[in-house]
Amino acid sequence: PDARAQQERSEDANLGRLYRRARIDAVADRLARRPMPPARPVRLSTPRLDSLRAWVAATATGGRQEENAPRPRIRERRAVLPVGTEVFERRFADVEWAYLGRVTGPRRTALDTMQTRRLRARLQARYGDPTRTVVDTDSLMGGRSAGDYIQFEYWLVANDTIPLKVVDPGGPFDRGLVVSAPARYRERLPELRAAVFAPLLRTRRRAPYVDYYYDPATETWYRTGFDGERFFTVPADRRDVVPGRRPTLRRGRGEAGP
Template sequence: MSRCTLRAVFGWSAAVWSAALCVLVLWMSTGAATVQGQHIVDRYQQARQLRLLDQLYPQSRYQEAEPMALRMLALAVDSLHQTASAPPPTAADSNAFPMERMRALRRFEKEWLEETFADTKWSFLGPQPRRTFFDTTRTIDLRARLEAHFDAPTYAVADDLQPNRDDFDQFAYWFVVNDSIPVVVSDANGPRDRGLIVATERRWRDVLPEVREAVLAPLRETPDRAPYVDYFYDAVDARWYRVGYDGTDFFIEPVARRQLTRGRRPPTPTP
């Protein structure tokens, strides 16, 4: 074989190998990017889940909740994943948690409820993969609806001025259902978030979505809102805020710490 022929063959082979190498590198990088991208998504969701749990329930009795609570609080509403809309609840769904009576507890009943339910083992329901009205509505709006239907919350951060305490960030409503079942409704992560956290005793954990639907049904059925004001501490900004609804608009505005008095809730605006 002549030198020219060898040059032509090896020149062609080099081009082929070069192209093949490029294809292989591209394929490997694309596959790696896909795997890495999914890994980042999983790590992101895991980090958010752990951060929320640590923020809501650090070193408290709520850590006794069964692993089901972790799965139900998976925060699958992240925009990194698409999820289907949930169908409206059916009669069969509502019958899974038969509610005959429900009473919202007032602020002065806090000591009684803490004593009565001190040994309760809790399960929690946060944002769900199949999104509903209670997962997508802004917390600041849901708080106004709670005010309209159940008056002031049982607990507000103004009561003790302890932000990011071991159970609630901004507010909590306590209910007693059927004279013996405790249900707690609280903000998920402050006024800028969406949805609510619903908790009840562990024996009802398998029907927690139905518990939420039964207790919070009035918020969906009527759009009534009432004026309210809460305090909220944003750990990211390291600032206190007044948040609420004045009868027309929602607001979040900074407030100086020196203006806050422990145990004194902010006055409700007159619409």
């Protein structure tokens, strides 16, 4: 009899737990279906080291908290020679980059509307040969997308502290250039670009140059440049295009072109 009574009490307890569980589930389901008025906001105090603002600021700058960049005042500009690329990359390895392409609308300048080949001739006059060109890349084989062919790049250091890259991804018949700078200048990139390249717009001085240009649409290589009198773009012999070997300007008989 005692064992039977103990078993009945155990079964009653189990039934009680099952009933309470079913009751809780039913009430929760009913409350979930009932429209609830919005609760009043509650101000939460968070420690300084756990600040949501700090987290948002860090996320917005690619994981690094950057202070607002001052208005750029450019005193000097120095171009990086091809032999100096490794030093540049090591020095600025931790930089998060921001990019500015061609600007449209009322804020556009001659840096957005001028033909890229004309800007290239002015860059040549001021800084000499580019830091990198399309033949300096690791591979010159076809099959890459158009965006993978960077025609030329000038790497600059302004005020001995601000790294910049000036890139032509579109070729000589495009307009403008792409400029990149540290992410802390993202909101001031148009101002920084204008300050850095003001000397190019104050003068019409141009210097002769020649580059290889690859057109992915037709899979054709060209010699393109400025011979001192006119701009030219003429087909190049593919056998002349060798990785690491830049073209030279034909001084004697000139460059044929339009």
